[in-house]
Amino acid sequence: MTLRFGVVGTGAIGKEHINRITNKLSGGKVIAVTDVNQESAKQAVEAYQLDAVIYPDDKALIADPNVDVVLVSSWGPAHEETVVAAVEAGKYVFCEKPLATTAAGCLRIVEAEMKQGKKLVQVGFMRRYDSGYIQLKQAIEGNEIGEPLMIRAAHRNPQVGESYTTDMAVTDTLIHEIDVLHWLIDDDYKSVQVHFPRKTKYSHANLQDPQLFTITTNRGIVISVEVFVNCQYGYDIQCEVIGDEGIVKLPEFQSVVLRKNQKLSSTILNDWKYRFMDAYNVEIQDFIDSITKDGKPNGPTSWDGYIAAVTSDACVKAQQTGEEELIHLQERPAFYSEKGLQII
Numbered sequence: 001m002t003l004r005f006g007v008v009g010t011g012a013i014g015k016e017h018i019n020r021i022t023n024k025l026s027g028g029k030v031i032a033v034t035d036v037n038q039e040s041a042k043q044a045v046e047a048y049q050l051d052a053v054i055y056p057d058d059k060a061l062i063a064d065p066n067v068d069v070v071l072v073s074s075w076g077p078a079h080e081e082t083v084v085a086a087v088e089a090g091k092y093v094f095c096e097k098p099l100a101t102t103a104a105g106c107l108r109i110v111e112a113e114m115k116q117g118k119k120l121v122q123v124g125f126m127r128r129y130d131s132g133y134i135q136l137k138q139a140i141e142g143n144e145i146g147e148p149l150m151i152r153a154a155h156r157n158p159q160v161g162e163s164y165t166t167d168m169a170v171t172d173t174l175i176h177e178i179d180v181l182h183w184l185i186d187d188d189y190k191s192v193q194v195h196f197p198r199k200t201k202y203s204h205a206n207l208q209d210p211q212l213f214t215i216t217t218n219r220g221i222v223i224s225v226e227v228f229v230n231c232q233y234g235y236d237i238q239c240e241v242i243g244d245e246g247i248v249k250l251p252e253f254q255s256v257v258l259r260k261n262q263k264l265s266s267t268i269l270n271d272w273k274y275r276f277m278d279a280y281n282v283e284i285q286d287f288i289d290s291i292t293k294d295g296k297p298n299g300p301t302s303w304d305g306y307i308a309a310v311t312s313d314a315c316v317k318a319q320q321t322g323e324e325e326l327i328h329l330q331e332r333p334a335f336y337s338e339k340g341l342q343i344i
């Protein structure tokens with residue numbers, strides 16, 4: 001069986017996903033595309049020599065009876081409307097982060113999905129499929145470090161453009177840590193506070209950079225995450241979990257070690273595309289395989305999208321107030337009680 005994909009949004013990651021479904025993975029085929037910029041949709045069809053219909057908008061693409069899966073890789077604010085329409089039409093959905101830009105929007109998707117009576121949606125939190133994070137989770141669950149007490153993490157991008165504003169450090173960037181860290185330690189977040197250190201000279205008027213988030217969990221684990229999106233030197237993701245019997249650290253990206261000119265060096269990447277290339281491939285292959293075998297996606301659910309949105313709202317509020325802000329989650333519906341992907 002081949003799952004037939006319709007892709008909504010053929011920008012940077014949309015094209016990456018089209019390429020991987022078409023040329024790298026098995027069991028999926030892109031048969032429809034759309035983008036508000038129709039030229040971009042045409043370019044995608046040409047670049048990957050797709051035998052695909054170019055639709056004028058998401059509604060027309062969803063209405064195509066041949067489309068089994070709607071892959072949503074448009075801008076964040078457009079996600080909710082497309083996902084709700086696709087779910088109401090009974091289609092499977094792979095939605096890039098964020099699931100919706102507000103917690104209320106995520107709940108509307110949750111309601112639509114529960115109404116269909118089966119899981120249809122997976123959110124693109126690909127770090128859960130990264131081999132380094134999986135090794136961290138195995139070490140924690142294997143009791144290698146005893147009880148986790150603290151986490152120190154950093155999310156660094158080399159630079160961002162003028163359209164990237166202070167709140168996006170949360171909604172666009174920190175959101176990956178928000179998802180992966182609660183999954184890693186199997187705990188819920190309780191509160192968050194944000195500190196703004198001295199601003200880098202490489203930032204601009206509408207962006208406070210770097211930022212330091214202190215998140216506390218219900219079990220009292222204190223997490224500090226540095227978001228620094230104009231760090232200049234590369235794309236660098238760090239995570240260290242400190243327990244009462246040991247410490248585990250996310251492996252560095254593997255590269256050869258060069259000895260030259262009295263220096264020992266290795267490569268740091270400069271883009272998310274390369275750092276998480278394997279994770280994106282494994283993520284979408286797992287999405288295809290689990291739907292094909294079990295009739296439902298196995299990865300991060302709409303409820304995970306909701307947890308991320310509630311936490312992200314509290315983080316943005318904490319940026320504005322400078323105070324410690326509480327993170328209030330609604331009770332998890334039984335529909336989402338099965339935890340899905342744990343360690344693959």
Ligand SMILES: NC(=O)C1=CN([C@@H]2O[C@H](COP(=O)(O)OP(=O)(O)OC[C@H]3O[C@@H](n4cnc5c(N)ncnc54)[C@H](O)[C@@H]3O)[C@@H](O)[C@H]2O)C=CC1
Pocket residue numbers: 008009010011012013014034035036037040058073074075076078096097098124125126172272
């Ligand atoms: N999981 C990850 O690591 C990453 C996730 N993302 C997420 O993927 C999404 C897309 O990001 P990029 O590809 O970097 O952005 P992009 O700006 O390169 O592409 C977005 C595309 O969506 C189109 N679009 C916007 N609204 C639309 C609508 N209503 N219908 C159809 N097309 C629409 C735009 O014309 C554009 O071509 C974002 O939500 C972003 O947060 C992006 C990069 C990495």
Ligand SMILES: O=C1[C@@H](O)[C@H](O)[C@@H](O)[C@H](O)[C@H]1O
Pocket residue numbers: 157172173176272
């Ligand atoms: O999702 C991503 C981008 O949208 C975001 O802008 C980057 O900061 C992240 O590192 C990347 O993974």
